[in-house]
Amino acid sequence: MTPSARLGTRLFATLASALLAxxxxxxxxxxxxPKAPEPDYTLTGNFGIYSQYIFRGLTQTDAKPAAQGGFDYxxxxxxxxxTWLSNISWLSDSGACAHGCSLEWDAYGGWKYAFNDDWGMxxxxxxxxxxxxxxxxxxxxxxxxxxxxxxxxWVSLKYSYSVDHTxxxxxxxxxxxxxxxxxxxxxxxxxxxxxxxxxLGSQNGVSNSVFNxxxxxxxxxxxxxxxxxxxxxxxxxxxxxxxxxxxGKNIGRSTGTVFVQKTF
Numbered sequence: 686m687t688p689s690a691r692l693g694t695r696l697f698a699t700l701a702s703a704l705l706a707x708x709x710x711x712x713x714x715x716x717x718x719p720k721a722p723e724p725d726y727t728l729t730g731n732f733g734i735y736s737q738y739i740f741r742g743l744t745q746t747d748a749k750p751a752a753q754g755g756f757d758y759x760x761x762x763x764x765x766x767x768t769w770l771s772n773i774s775w776l777s778d779s780g781a782c783a784h785g786c787s788l789e790w791d792a793y794g795g796w797k798y799a800f801n802d803d804w805g806m807x808x809x810x811x812x813x814x815x816x817x818x819x820x821x822x823x824x825x826x827x828x829x830x831x832x833x834x835x836x837x838x839w840v841s842l843k844y845s846y847s848v849d850h851t852x853x854x855x856x857x858x859x860x861x862x863x864x865x866x867x868x869x870x871x872x873x874x875x876x877x878x879x880x881x882x883x884x885l886g887s888q889n890g891v892s893n894s895v896f897n898x899x900x901x902x903x904x905x906x907x908x909x910x911x912x913x914x915x916x917x918x919x920x921x922x923x924x925x926x927x928x929x930x931x932x933g934k935n936i937g938r939s940t941g942t943v944f945v946q947k948t949f
Contacts, residue, residue, distance in 0.1 A: 726760045733946030738771050741860060741880055742900025742922035743929065743936045745773045766794040776815060776826060778931040781853060785817030807834040811845070826853040840865045856886030856893055876904040876918060898924040898937060912948040917941065
């Protein structure tokens with residue numbers, strides 16, 4: 686074989702090897718970048734402006750605006766703690782307050798566990814604090830509840846039990862909360878809720894069942910970029926006029942609420 690023939694053969698072999706190597710590389714999928722390790726904890730905050738503060742179907746601000754916000758710490762082992770605040774007026778409207786009583790300051794903590802992508806559970810304590818001085822004859826409204834909840838995808842069922850007096854009623858009570866937050870798409874969520882509040886015991890021979898009621902809520906939430914949320918909901922109860930009328934109005938009446946909220 687002549688030198689020129691040998692050179693041509695080598696060039697052909699080199700070109701063939703390069704083409705083959707390129708074909709193999711093209712058929713081999715690129716390795717995925719390694720996933721970032723799960724953080725040991727997360728710390729988040731939230732702040733919102735609401736046209737009124739609705740809690741378990743009852744307006745806490747006499748249908749007037751409320752500013753609300755809080756912070757949450759969650760560990761990857763499922764433990765969490767948090768705090769939350771809002772302005773209120775129902776204690777002053779009821780005549781229970783001698784001084785202050787315009788703030789609700791809550792603290793809570795518990796443990797969440799996910800069985801899989803669909804099922805989960807939540808156990809914890811929730812303290813509702815109402816700083817202020819109260820008139821004689823009124824029970825301090827500070828309330829401590831223990832709760833247990835289960836969830837499936839976008840549906841949750843939560844049972845809360847107060848361990849002492851309950852929002853100014855001097856006895857135990859429980860609340861059952863069935864909620865659904867259905868994701869319509871990446872931005873819109875349909876919100877639905879029904880709850881039952883029941884008070885135990887009696888006062889001066891009269892059963893506390895007069896305070897019992899059922900509430901419900903329907904609404905929509907829009908999640909915008911940057912952690913902004915906009916929403917509206919309609920709520921109603923069958924709360925008894927004789928015990929839930931403050932400042933001349935039943936605080937459990939049918940009403941609409943709008944809000945804007947930011948998480949960070």
